[in-house]
Amino acid sequence: MTGAIEAATADLAAWLTGAAGEPVPVGPPRDDPDGGLTVWPLELRPARQTRGSGGAREPYRFVLRLLVCGTGPAALPRLDRVLAAAATAGEPELVLDAGDPALWRAFGVPPRPALLVDVPAQIARPVPPAPPVLRPLRLRQLELRTLDGWVVGPQQQPLAAMRVELVGTGTATHTDSAGRFRLVGVPHDPDAPGRPLHLRLVGRGRTHLAELDPADPDPVIVCAPPAD
Template structure:
């Protein structure tokens, strides 16, 4: 399977062959007495990513920057034809910035006219397949119950104006002057009647959680001092 970078390089080599009028091999710059052009990938550059919509996942986008260089007398008219074709068509994107002496020293050749060409590329990122449903779906309705209790401090002193929240739900209330509270709409699973109910208490500069037994007829939460 051809990768995104390999495909981008091959596509540009094919286009260059048509624009230059002769074969353009994928090779680093070289001193060739017969002249002609070569194309060689230099770097990968980031591209602006787009966000998917409707449950889709957009491909990862980037740019392959390639060096188109020539050698010998035949290179100049070939570069002329490539530049004219790209300018007329508006693509691929040509950058006239390949005159860095360090670049040519790295390739071990003398400086020469050249073009940098940016080719967009992308890698598909399909969404992972959902696991198959192997059994019929079962809908189970939970019962709702009312939870009554009291919040007390040391020596069983009732604590008023304490906020009592049912963790994981939007349900909340406050204790009255006797420390009593009532939470309505507490989910209850008949298949797990002993599962505790977790509440969060907020007040008097403290926050704490407590696990309550919904079957206890006298729920008392003791807030001990620090």
């Protein structure tokens, strides 16, 4: 399997060959009596990472910096053609900053015309396998029911115009003058009959959260007065 660095280097070598009009081998700078260009990976540079939506893992991104250098007079027109092709196409990104004497001492060759090319690369992150389905899928539809109730204060006085909302849904209504309310379309799971319903009541300067037993045919919700 070809890795990200190897693939990016091979792609650039192919592009350089087309731009220069002569084969550009992958290898370190060399003293070749025939002259020509070579390309060699020089450095890995960090790149800005992106975050996937929905928890997806984005590839790990980095920049591969490669050294393109020439040997002998024959390399000069090839470098010219590479520069012209990159300027015309707007890519790859060329960096004219390869004149550090320490670089050439590290390779053990005299200084020569060269340029740096930055190529974006990435490594795909493995996606964890989904857990196997061990049993057949069963689709079921929740029943919808109507919930009637009564909202009162601490002295059992009816509380009118209170907003009654089923938490987590868009279902809401208001109490009438007798403090009564009716919520239509309340989901009911017959496989979990004891699961409580959570209501939020807002009005008269107070907010009250209530937990109701769905089996209660006529629940009464007592709202405490607002704190001073």
